[in-house]
Amino acid sequence: MKYGAQTEVFKIIPGLQEASFARLGGIHRNTFINSPTLLDAQMRLKSRPNIRFAGQITGVEGYVESASMGLLAGRYAAAEILGLTIDPIPQDTAMGALVHHITGGADAKTFQPMNVNFGLFQPVEGLKNGRRGRKDRYKAYTDRAKSAFVAWVESQKR
Ligand SMILES: Cc1cc2nc3c(=O)[nH]c(=O)nc-3n(C[C@H](O)[C@H](O)[C@H](O)COP(=O)(O)OP(=O)(O)OC[C@H]3O[C@@H](n4cnc5c(N)ncnc54)[C@H](O)[C@@H]3O)c2cc1C
Numbered sequence: 548m549k550y551g552a553q554t555e556v557f558k559i560i561p562g563l564q565e566a567s568f569a570r571l572g573g574i575h576r577n578t579f580i581n582s583p584t585l586l587d588a589q590m591r592l593k594s595r596p597n598i599r600f601a602g603q604i605t606g607v608e609g610y611v612e613s614a615s616m617g618l619l620a621g622r623y624a625a626a627e628i629l630g631l632t633i634d635p636i637p638q639d640t641a642m643g644a645l646v647h648h649i650t651g652g653a654d655a656k657t658f659q660p661m662n663v664n665f666g667l668f669q670p671v672e673g674l675k676n677g678r679r680g681r682k683d684r685y686k687a688y689t690d691r692a693k694s695a696f697v698a699w700v701e702s703q704k705r
Contacts, residue, residue: 548572579606583655588635589623590616590650599624606649608660615642615663616649622703634702637695644668668692 548556550571558564582605585592590605592598601620603613619642626633636643644667653661661667671687 577603577606577608577660579604579660581655581658582606582649583651583653583658586650588646588650589627590620590646591623603660606653606658606660607645608662612645612661612663615645618642619646634699637699638669639695640692640699643695643699 553571554568557568558566580586580600582590582600585594586600586605587593587596590599590601592600599620601617603616605616605620607613607616619636623633636646638644638647641663645661645663648661648667649658652667665685665688668688671684671691
């Protein structure tokens with residue numbers, strides 16, 4: 548909603564007729580590339596692998612997601628420069644699920660910036676029938692994610 552329209556609506560609320568509003572709501576539009584088409588799993592341009600993308604421009608939404616995609620791109624770049632091999636971050640981790648989504652899992656035709664969410668995770672074995680509650684399912688996802696992440700970090704120490 549435009550600022551004027553927001554002010555009009557808020558002033559309908561009893562007691563706010565004379566209010567002045569220090570800050571109104573705003574939406575933002577992200578600049579992003581079509582990562583499912585353009586990037587490989589290590590966030591390099593498929594057509595020019597010496598160019599790597601990081602952060603929001605890769606098609607993620609939010610501070611944490613942008614920072615995560617920056618961290619990941621940085622680690623991949625550092626490993627490449629140092630001549631080290633780095634295992635792809637497991638898809639069972641939040642960062643892995645997100646990078647998998649933007650670089651391959653998402654439909655390129657309808658691709659839009661994505662927040663991290665449980666819908667990006669692969670189903671946990673034994674939970675497919677949905678009989679367990681949401682709390683249990685989310686705990687199963689996060690338990691699996693934590694151990695996969697720790698194992699991935701450990702694997703880089705060799
Ligand atoms: C109005 C607004 C509100 C938001 N609110 C939230 C929120 O509440 N919570 C949330 O999680 N996220 C929010 N976001 C999203 C969040 O801000 C972004 O996802 C995040 O800041 C992206 O970080 P980034 O480092 O990837 O990119 P950016 O923060 O966009 O950083 C990119 C940098 O690159 C620089 N740059 C661009 N082109 C060049 C060039 N050619 N050469 C050199 N430098 C260049 C830019 O100047 C900029 O400093 C909001 C965004 C906006 C616009």
